[in-house]
Amino acid sequence: MGTKRRPITTDERRARLAVRHRLAGTARAADVSEVAESLVALHATDPASVFLAVGARLRGDEGPVRALEQALYEDRTLTRMHGMRHTIFVFPTDLTPAVHASTTRDVATRERAMLIRDLRKGSAYDEEWLAETERLLTTELTARGEATGAELGAAVPRLRVQYVYGVGTRQEGNQPLSSRLLRVLGMEGRIARGRPQGTWTSSRFRWTLTPERPDPSDADAHAELVRRWLATCGPATEADLKWWTGWKVTDVRKALAALGAEEVELTEGTGYVLPDDTAPVPEPEPWAALLPSLDPTAMGWQQRDWYIDPVYRPALYDRSGNIGPTVWWNGRVVGVWAQRPDGEIAHRLLADVGAEAGAAIAAEAERLAGWIGDVRVTPRFRSPLEREVAAAEI
Template identity: 30%
Template sequence: MTILDARALNRATLARQLLLDRADLSVPDAVAHLCGLQAQEPQEPFVGLWSRLRGFEPETLSELLTRRRLVRTHLMRRTVHLLTAEDALAWRTRHDTMLRQRVLGAYRRQLDGVDLDELAAAGRAVLADGEPRSMSALARALADRWPQPAPQALGEMLLALVPMAQLPPRGLWRTSAGVRNLPLSTWLGRDVDPPAPDGSDPVGAALVRRYLAAFGPAASADLRAWCGLAGLPTAVATLRDQLVGFRDERGRELLDLPDAPRPDPDTPAPVRFLPAFDNVVLGYHDRSRIIDDQHRGLSVTGARLVLVDGRVAGTWDVAAGTVMVTPLRGFSRGERTAVAEEGRRLAAFLSDGESHRVQVAASSP
């Protein structure tokens, strides 16, 4: 079986994630290809798409949210994702059990004795008037019926029980707004897809194929880390004859689609600026293909990351209109120049061309 080293996996990942060359895809097509973008920080998907799409206009994303073609909702790993309306409706039911279990894992004692079916029915009744509500407002509306659990526990569980959309203006370009929730079916005008009546798992199989198209080659553990779902090994087994296998340098089996891109490991990789919580890092159990183990913690703290030669080599932030880059290793003169050039482009994007300022700190020893 062919062994793929870390550099080969890195270039395959960059190609699938549209980070080797900016793509000419539409925003909905890019969001669908990427299986959604993690979006608990509402402005971060704009940078994620800017780094991946040629000629990306942030107003396009805002318009797609207000036109309900894209939607913000809790899904993979119980985190907020920006998804196409079609994927949110098709995938939500498959995530129900995982979402409930993760809330119970955090609030089991507080929710002891709460009938979850009753809670879901009561929540739907509150929302039947079509009025969007914050999580705390939902919890307050249910407090008379369930006075013991903390409002946070009630609200979080209700979001797991009832598929919800986070409504604009949250998530719009340069807009700061609180979370207002409405059932997905109300906001999108169609019920979420039900489970397959024959007990099969077509959504699981679709998720495997879609994940590999955007993240492969990958191990089953990577797939689980990305979505948090149980039961996918069965879906993988049904697809075995449609997939190809590899090994990584540690001997793990990696699966992939036969016709998916796997570029030459020596393919040049341009500097790219990633938003906080980008799935190109979080979408794997073994993240060594893109980030060194000593920096792995940055991916879950909300740090914005800089890729140099395809790997995380720095962090970035914005202060007073200046993109500030902090290297995590030494940069060569050429790397510093490339980082500064891409940083100036990012500064211009974030400021409508009013700023091209970038500051690259001294490299770490």
């Protein structure tokens, strides 16, 4: 007979989430690096989400803006780059070699091959011409330190070259080289997005060269990323891991085996935790949180019924499956929040959660409004209910 798997209940999973995702009051972090390490990856397709996600998990009322900007653009302890599922994330910089080797490198190889193919089909330029263009671009970045795409285009005219994209398809049309080449170089880890051209909500970034980094083996990189993720999100199913990483199921299974991950019993079936991480987790004090669209907690698992009632899904997600801003109480999504044009942080609950929860949620809304100040934040990915709350009369 096989060893009986220890069951981990939904309540215990919510307790782990509260502590390991820095959401319970006593678990909140002292600085932005602690938050980034705890969450592994911060969704950064919408730049504001990074700041809102970190701000929700810090102690005090000062907010994360200055500290995050220092970590991202001065100390470089955090890095914005392509990661899992072709998505932009902010990672702890020491994790970027594992992310690149396990996830981004293969995608970058395919992207470069497609760029070269499209250049050959839609222009007179070839791989040798592209290599010289890249040399001129990196020389310019070395001299400048950082530059916008427009500044690089002015200094390196080759970047303004137009080629025909999608020859013979419905998408056929002229496209400038600059944006696509910068994207490929970013995916290859040769350049990185630096300081934005506006406030912390801006998505128009300057570019900078990246320092050399270690190049781990595929197996080591897969194992390291899964180790970090399970420490934060375990227990989780194989399907959760496959979805979050975007890998083949065989790569997920090899990484779990390399780590010696332990099987546990979840409501939805077999889950996995790191070795010796099956001990019960004490339930933390009651807690409330206002999390942004695409928050790492809301997007941490593929199977989410244990923290989101399926009946609420149509109100919480956009048509592409991106979750909007959410209100949490004790490990469950209980509502939606939005910033109105006058700056008010408003929310709408989906169920009666009681007076204690109502007071805690209101306090979090006040804390959020305090550090956001005069900045206006409109999510790039808007759920139906968030739109309603944002537009409602006060």
